[in-house]
Amino acid sequence: MIELVDIHKNFHLNREEIPILKNINIKINDGEFVAIMGPSGSGKSTLMNIIGCLDRPSSGSYMLNEQEISTFNDEQLAQIRNKHIGFVFQQFQLLPRLSAVDNVELPMIYAGFSRKERRKRAEIALQKVGLSERINHLPNELSGGQKQRVAIARAIVNEPSLILADEPTGALDTKTSDTIMKQFAQLHQAGTTIILITHELEVSEYASRTITVRDGEILNLNNKENLTI
Numbered sequence: 001m002i003e004l005v006d007i008h009k010n011f012h013l014n015r016e017e018i019p020i021l022k023n024i025n026i027k028i029n030d031g032e033f034v035a036i037m038g039p040s041g042s043g044k045s046t047l048m049n050i051i052g053c054l055d056r057p058s059s060g061s062y063m064l065n066e067q068e069i070s071t072f073n074d075e076q077l078a079q080i081r082n083k084h085i086g087f088v089f090q091q092f093q094l095l096p097r098l099s100a101v102d103n104v105e106l107p108m109i110y111a112g113f114s115r116k117e118r119r120k121r122a123e124i125a126l127q128k129v130g131l132s133e134r135i136n137h138l139p140n141e142l143s144g145g146q147k148q149r150v151a152i153a154r155a156i157v158n159e160p161s162l163i164l165a166d167e168p169t170g171a172l173d174t175k176t177s178d179t180i181m182k183q184f185a186q187l188h189q190a191g192t193t194i195i196l197i198t199h200e201l202e203v204s205e206y207a208s209r210t211i212t213v214r215d216g217e218i219l220n221l222n223n224k225e226n227l228t229i
Contacts, residue, residue: 001027001028001029001030001063001065001066002026002027002028002051002062002063002064002162002193003026003027003028003061003062003063004024004025004026004027004050004051004057004060004061004062004063005025005060005061005062005063006023006024006025006059006060006061007021007023007024007025007047007050007057007059007060007061007062008021008022008023008024008057008058008059008060009021009043009046009050009055009057009058009216010058019216020043020046020216021043021046021047021050021057021216021217022215022216022217023217024047024060024217024218025218026211026218026221028193028195029193030161030193031188031191031192031193032193032194032208032209033184033185033188033193033194033196033206033207033208033209034194034195034196034207034208034209034210034211035195035196035197035198035203035204035206035207035209035210035211036048036195036196036197036198036210036211036212036213037198037199037201037204037210037211037212037213038199038212038213038214039199039214040199042213042214042215042216043213043215043216043217044197044213045166045197047213048164048166048195048197050062051064051164051195052081052085052087052164053069053072053077053080053081053085054077054081056070056077057070064080064084064162065084065161067080082107082110082111082158083111083158083160084160084161084162085160085161085162085163085164086107086154086155086156086157086158086160086162086163086164087155087163087164087165087166088148088151088152088155088163088164088165088166088168089151089165089166089167089168090166090167090168090169090170090171091171092139092144092147092148092150092151092171093151094139094147094150094151095139096138096139096140097138098138098139099135099136099137099138100126100131100134100135100136100137100138100139100142100150100153101119101122101123101126101135101136102122103139103150103154104122104125104126104150104153104154104157105118105119105122105157106154107154107157107158108121108122108157108158111158121157122135122153122157123135125153125154125156125157126149126150126153128153128156129149129150129152129153129183130149131146131149131150131153134146143176144171144172144173144176145172145176145179145180148168148169148171148172148176148180149180149183151168152168152180152183152184152187156187156192160192161192161193162192162193162194162195163184163187163192163193163194163195164195164197165184165194165195165196165197166197167197167198167199168180168184168196168198169181169198169200169203170198170200177202177203181203181206184196184206185206188208194207209221209222210222
């Protein structure tokens, strides 16, 4: 479970302290599919970075899987990211000179898997996202939707308990976006906790709950009765 209590985040500009997040209190249960929405500059990306252990809060408590994350050092945060969190980004973040399967293998290199085990797990992950026939293709040989599916395969290959997706459909057309969101819905149905950052209402409809952020504060913690499939 994720629990943020009285989280504040301040940035320093020259000699001025700028508040980015103010008094954030959120609980996200295991297996939830949550969308975080807000306009540009609302603080939603900063909130995602804290949840994803890419940044630390200025104050407050962050509990992830019953561990107090806000006190961890850089090495401990890196271990948490590698073992427990999968990331999917708007611009895919694939290495252009590596094939699809080699890109998917990357998180397992840092996790210490053997080459044989890495290849086996990467091929299974790509099969799950429907790219078995594209495993040896380079990113420039793939469509935008296929690149994002490679990114999803890379995110799930270490079997993380949490997937963070930052505007994962922002670079895709409507039809391809729908395909990608159905992949996230399937991962959610399989028990993975998913937190999705988006500004698109249509995308947020796939989540079972929407958290709205504005001016660094939580406006609502909306619950929905139905999940779009």
